[in-house]
Amino acid sequence: MSISGLSKARLLRMHDVMAGYVERGEVPGLVTLISRRGEVHVDLIGTQTFDQSSPIQRDTIFRISSMTKPIIAVATMILVEECKIRLDEQVDVLLPELAERQVLKRLDGPLDETIPAKRPITVRDLLTFRMGFGQLMAPPDAYPILNASNDQQIGMGPPSPSQMPPPDEWIRRLGRLPLMHQPGEQWMYNTGSDVLGVLIARASGQPLETFLRERIFEPLDMRDTSFRVPEASLDRLTTSYWRDPVSGKLTVYDKAVGGQWSRPPAFPSGAGGLVSTIDDYLAFGQIELTPFL
Incomplete structure (x- = not known):
């Protein structure tokens, strides 16, 4: 047990569960992050796509959908x-x-x-x-x-x-x-x-x-959170997959280079349009909000 209260045994259990998704071919790779009392634990598993060996990195960019x-x-x-x-x-x-x-x-x-x-x-x-x-x-x-x-x-x-x-x-x-x-x-x-x-x-x-950039992203130093990924950062964007409803196989939904998130969107979706990184979202998750009545 660390000073912050993070359990090494439970972190290992979480790693094994998450690694199972990669080993079974359900996802090419993933990032997990836990923050408690100032201690941050990050686990990097797998690759950015199924067909190449670029490993998942801490600054890998994901389409965060409903997040x-x-x-x-x-x-x-x-x-x-x-x-x-x-x-x-x-x-x-x-x-x-x-x-x-x-x-x-x-x-x-x-x-x-x-x-x-x-x-x-x-x-x-x-x-x-x-x-x-x-x-x-x-x-x-x-x-x-x-x-x-x-x-x-x-x-x-x-x-x-x-x-x-x-x-x-x-x-x-x-x-x-x-x-x-x-x-x-x-x-x-x-x-x-x-x-x-x-x-x-x-x-x-x-x-x-x-509005999001000026009022939330820049103040929190969320440098990679946006509705699109600039060309210079496309090598950090994962390929998105979804399961074919007929065959049940995972197929490419959106690729990084030339995909929908490689250019400004026609509609910046407040329901599911942003991309981000694990550390950007940690910064967002740690903001302190005054309760609203």
């Missing part, structure tokens, strides 16, 4: 603290595209069978994923609303920044669709954070990426 969401939540609360937005104010003022919502009578029903929303969407609804709209873990054609959402390319699947429209067009397309549930009545994942990204940009008067 983007906590960063967006903090950015939102910065604006709440500065009274530029309020938790329980309706978002219609800054996002008129989401005013006067209609709600599906039933989730599997046709898009024209709706009723008026009982109340507007609030900032709190977005933060708690209760805006009444979100991802459905179902085949793309399972529901008319899901089929329509995919047609509008508003991000109902894995992060895909180059295949989504710019923020103003994105929110306009979202505003065309009815809500799946009444605001505040149902938890639904993901979309609330993307809406927050558009809201942050409009409330701050800055592009989302600029």
Whole structure:
């Protein structure tokens, strides 16, 4: 047992579990980090891709997907603290595209069978994923609303920044669709954070990426956290894989050089668009926040 309380036996157990994913070919490599009472333990296992021998490094860059969401939540609360937005104010003022919502009578029903929303969407609804709209873990054609959402390319699947429209067009397309549930009545994942990204940009008067860089990343010295990876750092970006739903085999989802994160995104997704490193995210995880009421 170290002075900080880290157990060598448990760290070894964690290493064995994580190494198992690499040995079974489920991932090419990974990084784990534990920080406690000033002591930081980092474990590097495997390589950046399946087809080359470049080992995972402490400064390897990963697409952090939904780990983007906590960063967006903090950015939102910065604006709440500065009274530029309020938790329980309706978002219609800054996002008129989401005013006067209609709600599906039933989730599997046709898009024209709706009723008026009982109340507007609030900032709190977005933060708690209760805006009444979100991802459905179902085949793309399972529901008319899901089929329509995919047609509008508003991000109902894995992060895909180059295949989504710019923020103003994105929110306009979202505003065309009815809500799946009444605001505040149902938890639904993901979309609330993307809406927050558009809201942050409009409330701050800055592009989302600029606000995050100036207010969070630069103050915390998060040098590798962004919506894209510059050319000089692409050799540190991992290849992204996903499992083919038919064959069950891992296939390349996004490569490093020439991939979607090698250039500025059309849509900087607050739900899953950032890349980062283990030390950058440690810096974010160690910030001290004043409790918000």
